Amino acid sequence: MEMSMKLITAGPGSGKTQRLASDIQDRLDEGVSPYMIMATTFTREAAREIAERLGGEVSIRTVHGLGYWLIRLARRVRGEVVPRVISEEKAMAVMERAAKELDVKFIEPRRAMDDMARIRERGGRLETLHPQVQHVIERYFEILSSENLMDFTGILDEARKELADPDLQAFLQGQHLFVDEGQDISPVTEWPILEVLMKGSCEFVMFASPSQQIYGFRGACWEKLCSLFPEDLTIETMNQNHRSTPEIIRAASPLAGPDADTMVPVKESLGIPVLAVDVMNPEMEADFVGRQIAEWLDQGIEAKEIAVLARVHSMLNIIQMALRMRNIPFQIVGGRKSLFHREEAQAVLGYLRLALDPMDDTVLESVIDYPPCGIGTRTRNELRRDGYLTWDHLFGALAHPNKFRKQVISRIHRILDLREYFEEVVRSGLPLMQAIARIIELSEIPTYLNSEGDFQATIALNDLLKLSVEFPSLNRFIEYLDAEVRRPREVEGVQLSTLHASKGREFCGVIIPGFQDGVIPLDGSELQEEQNLAFVGMTRAKYRLVLTLNRSLPPSRFLSKLPVQVALWPPH
Template structure:
């Protein structure tokens, strides 16, 4: 062991805080500490309770403890430990057997939503369940939800007062059925220990020493349970890394880890900064990523020091479009495999699950086996299967319009696709999958201009078939959240563009910093080979309007082509036929990046010169056309497109089609009407 690990292991009983950076051997350190306390006779193995956050991590801890001669130690998740205690103490307190865990929480939330009059579709119910879980984990009751959600900046899936009603109805239904959910396991455990001194005394006689792994991820409810376990004692060891706090959306907070020395002034605090996982080159990049954070409390300022031999420098790569990015990564994986890197030791990591499709296709085309971790393959997702059924039906009844992407959008509008994304949660994930299908249509239309819906559906079937290889050992595809706690020899961090990392709805400084920590987690998953990449367009040959992530700018070495000035980099990376002018603000001439800015043709903070009268006429016309066509209004034109028209007041078809959101199909269907309204407005 290194000196810092040894200090943590042999620290005396009492409060110990181990600030352990990525790859510094924290699991080895805490299991050796437990074994040391047991072997020195300072505590019996049956008196130690070690808790962590996943069954996999708890199982690994038990395996290591058995090998170290401490087999009697209880190593469990918070929920498993609480459920075990409830089964023992509940009958004594309530004179009944403990209520069972509900096997259909989704149904109860759906019934509660129905009582309140909210939608009961799967995604809506999942988002409501997520808000209930966050509330209970944050020790917030139904009546406090609205104020607490506003203070936390929650992207609520419904008006807060309605969510409060759903929450209250859900609790009533659950209690009437005499069942518990997972959060109840912790709530009832804490309540029993707090309200029944004789139970607390018996429990604290049984368990005398506590260890908490991943302490940066505790939420208020878990901390309440831990406090109830401890009572007024201080035999507690916590281990964590505030730089890896990536679950704030679920209520996790690093404040208890960072504030541990203030709560226990006599605590032993040990910092583990020697990284045994990654090469110095990867470690150096990780330090750069997290070192750029705007605010880092004192307890988070760990600086990793690589202990392995030197390896290759992390690579940065910019591509014209996502298919090119995916194909290049598939080729790089094939080369590494020939050099002896096992496929199972390589991973492609992305911010959102909808990004996986293009990489699934590239790996399938290259005949490289893969597995998707923490999610389903793209074409196995429920919303994608539903979309394909809808598209087949549309292909059988619609006349080709000549605008395939517009036809796909119109068909998917029937199952809820909107022009603007939902705020977050399951509805956002569903939207991202559906919009990925629209982007596939744009890609096909660019390659085969005459393609119609029928041809597109055939293309989807071919892709779906090719992307269902047998389950074998292969390259891992995973989101950055799903990759936490894992590591590989080679890691490819992909899709690093503004709007994806940081995600578009990260609209506060705190949210952006959590996105930075996600990138840090991704970088620290790599042992030796690391590549960070981004593409300037989604579809092959598409408009190159994307910007690489703000987190990347200061990481690219000065001698790398991606660090060159934009004009030079254009010549370096682009073939003349593929060069395309980036959209610029018509007011200040700044390059536009955000979707809404591009639609409007100006920066969001530049002054608007919208013709309010014309805008009202356009909206009234749109409503009437939507009624005639029996489609939602946004299928005709979105509010953003109408605003852009009312601002720019195009004089002819060429100017009209230059507005984002107006393609050949919409020009043919609606162009003459819109131009007539504009000309009439000018005459008036």
């Protein structure tokens, strides 16, 4: 079976995410089983958003998450142990160990890691590297293999190998496959996986915006990817922009490619021009940013609806100082959240309470679908009806398994097994920190986070684990953790972000500092991708957009293309 591919080019603000979720919901309404729908997107946050729109009924994964699912599927059928995915920090430790074992004196492990990443992500050959670097990398892979470990890129390597199995291909036939953020798919490491799935699918739809390709440094290349698409490809364009005012769209369009340079604004004009503000030096630029934000706040715009988007993270330091001077609250996007406000911490709390009291009904809502396994709002309602989820509901489902998907019954059995495993851990007499580490490991939360590449969340889990050393008992640690999870969150403030981290978000007002050569575009970076990045940043704005520059560097070469109103500050 081979199905034609449909490509939907969808520029910023076109309603792409809504369309993707709507198309999947249509398949569910037509009676397609959630098991027969696959969907991938670029980040775990985007996957969560789409899954929530679908009530959690369909598993939305990153491509790495999909790869790890395929590996688990194949290995478990063969009765083999699934490799453990290691963090970037652990991978570096393995590379350092490899260099030390070979007594290599003139090769830095970090350089070997970078060379290896370049070869794997861009399809190069190991033989092109220095012989000693080759030997270190070969030893690195030997160590991973001998200890049944897998690094992040290795997920895709192993998934491609597993998909060569005709039996696995046959099992996966007939899927409805939806791919989000296609412009950031690597033609070398990710497309070969999707291509195999496409050839056996009954529907294959990719959403992409080439004008927003900003991850070339990770191997994405739209031109090369397009050369691999089937000849009978059909294309649909979504060119309406529901996000930004006509002034913002007109200002950003000169930076867009053919997929987005004819965006049609849906919103009416507010008569607010896009500004490019020229100031004397970086300090005055930061001061202007603070003044502009204060003005927007006075106009009634909420702080969380204002964003400062910088090309590099270090540029935000001086902005933070300017905001502190005005007592304006702010948040660092992509910075480490409070340990206790992460969903992983709340799930860990649920599992620990389950270990302490195996009959505690109140934990079920927090653990039934974490790690995510497709038990969403609809399934929970089927299980619990109008009340809270209880053990009686789960036992009732087991008594009538034909009323529920196999996935649900399997998850219930897994939770019951965990109760027994946790009870053994509690009775084992292990030191508290070791016991909690074992409970977290059995929950499979670390495996899920590493397979999705969310190493920041893994670090947060480790930090949480370290806190337990201060407590005399599991009960006392749970009391402490419960109090912290319930503590009110910090006041939301102005969003400080890099341009990369702003992808997929939108704000009422956006300021982009450093709109000058050497910064935007950044020295040494690929020019087209820098233009895409500037386009992404400008199209995050809904109503107000201000670009700022200072005279430490010439104005950005992109600025001359843009129909913006240039102003000096302070005004003469």
